[in-house]
Amino acid sequence: MSRQMPPRKRAQVAFASAVILLFLSGVATYLTIVRLLQSEKWVVHSHEVQAALGNVDSAVVGVGRACSGYVITGGADFFNSFEVALPKISRALQNVRDLTIDNPEQQKLCTRLEELTARRVALFRESVELKMTAPHDQQGQADVSRRGVPLGSAITSTMQQMRDEEQRLLGVRTTSSKHLFILAVVVLMVTFNLALIMFSIHYQLLTAELDAREQAERTVRDSEKSLRSLTGRLLQLQDEERRRFSRELHDSLGQYLAAVKMNLDIFSHSQPSNKLLSEAIHLLDQSIAETRTISHLLHPPLLDEAGFSSAAKWYLDGFAQRSGIAVKADLPNDLGRLPKPVELGLFRVLQESLTNIHRHSGSSRAEVALQLFPDKVVLEVRDFGHGIPPARLKNFQAVGTNFGVGLAGMRERLRELGGQLEIRSEHGTIISVTMPLRESAKAVDASAAD
Numbered sequence: 001m002s003r004q005m006p007p008r009k010r011a012q013v014a015f016a017s018a019v020i021l022l023f024l025s026g027v028a029t030y031l032t033i034v035r036l037l038q039s040e041k042w043v044v045h046s047h048e049v050q051a052a053l054g055n056v057d058s059a060v061v062g063v064g065r066a067c068s069g070y071v072i073t074g075g076a077d078f079f080n081s082f083e084v085a086l087p088k089i090s091r092a093l094q095n096v097r098d099l100t101i102d103n104p105e106q107q108k109l110c111t112r113l114e115e116l117t118a119r120r121v122a123l124f125r126e127s128v129e130l131k132m133t134a135p136h137d138q139q140g141q142a143d144v145s146r147r148g149v150p151l152g153s154a155i156t157s158t159m160q161q162m163r164d165e166e167q168r169l170l171g172v173r174t175t176s177s178k179h180l181f182i183l184a185v186v187v188l189m190v191t192f193n194l195a196l197i198m199f200s201i202h203y204q205l206l207t208a209e210l211d212a213r214e215q216a217e218r219t220v221r222d223s224e225k226s227l228r229s230l231t232g233r234l235l236q237l238q239d240e241e242r243r244r245f246s247r248e249l250h251d252s253l254g255q256y257l258a259a260v261k262m263n264l265d266i267f268s269h270s271q272p273s274n275k276l277l278s279e280a281i282h283l284l285d286q287s288i289a290e291t292r293t294i295s296h297l298l299h300p301p302l303l304d305e306a307g308f309s310s311a312a313k314w315y316l317d318g319f320a321q322r323s324g325i326a327v328k329a330d331l332p333n334d335l336g337r338l339p340k341p342v343e344l345g346l347f348r349v350l351q352e353s354l355t356n357i358h359r360h361s362g363s364s365r366a367e368v369a370l371q372l373f374p375d376k377v378v379l380e381v382r383d384f385g386h387g388i389p390p391a392r393l394k395n396f397q398a399v400g401t402n403f404g405v406g407l408a409g410m411r412e413r414l415r416e417l418g419g420q421l422e423i424r425s426e427h428g429t430i431i432s433v434t435m436p437l438r439e440s441a442k443a444v445d446a447s448a449a450d
Helices: 007-073 076-099 104-133 138-270 275-298 301-305 308-323 340-361 390-399 404-416 437-449
Strands: 326-330 365-372 376-383 420-424 430-436
Touching: 007 076, 007 104, 007 138, 076 104, 104 138, 138 275, 301 308, 301 340, 308 326, 308 340, 308 365, 340 365, 340 376, 340 404, 340 430, 404 420
Parallel strands: 326 365
Antiparallel strands: 365 376, 376 430, 420 430
16 A cells, blocks of 8 residues: 655645746747747738838839829939839839748749839830930820730739738738737646646645644643653652651651660660670761761751751761862852742752762862842852863753763753753863742742642
């Protein structure tokens, strides 16, 4: 079974068909117009032949009038006019022959017309010479005139035949011109309508493809929004689990360990010095301290009780002791309380950033700075280690991948609160977090509503 042509391919085929139709219509119109212009030239040519025949008639009449005037009056002016008019007949006849060179029938008639005209001109000359030699020979002039009558009739008949032939050709050529004009108009209308239909089909297919693409983009946006919502919800559940584990470690396991230590202390006072018992009490003290540290790292109570500034200072002190990395903190003393999701987001970013410094940077010192503005808060964590390769950093800025789960989770957490994450590599690595307070408040409200 043949596969259906995809919409984009169909749109391309429709557009190509429309372009081809327009091209063919242009070619057909060009050829039709060329033929139309040729037909119009032949129409003009017929009129030129008719005008040339009129010139022959006028030239013959002019010679006959000059001849008659000279025969009647014997004036020199008429004789001069006669001599001047004779060459006009030759030129007019040559013009007719040149114009009818393409028509054999007209060429035959033209030959006959030239013969008849030559004989008629010879009679005119005979009449003039008779006037010059025998001015009073009226009988001779009458005889010449009598011989010229059938020649004039024959000339008139021949010219009429040529005019009739040209009139017939004129009719045929005029009809052909009209037909060609109508054909050109029909070709233009048909091809234009077909091209318009193909363009309409192309537009519909293109619109359908754009609608489908828009629908796909809308689906992707909805999926991305759902994924972000799910990610935000997972991060929220993760924070809640951390809070619950922290509370369980502190309230349950921590209390059990404290009770065991109290019993061991009481038991140690009733027994003589016992090395194993002392070591057990020491290890228990370390377990209690480690449990308290893990509980606070999962979710420090200071974050809920005193806010981000106190929790951050506590965490930075502990991080410096555990990692051996000197941390310089620049935190405002009058920070006050921020929205709880903002404080939690900033604290998690601080945790993840310092953990990455300890694991990957190789730096022996770090700097943490927090700036509070009326509409936003900016946290910046900097190390002086190896830095990040430019290609990898560019890839993260473009698509947000190839950087592990920690930074990706950090970006999603900030995006859920309307914040932005920026990573720069300048003599180390700088992680800058901008959290808009108003947008964060809106996100918190929307999350609460959900």
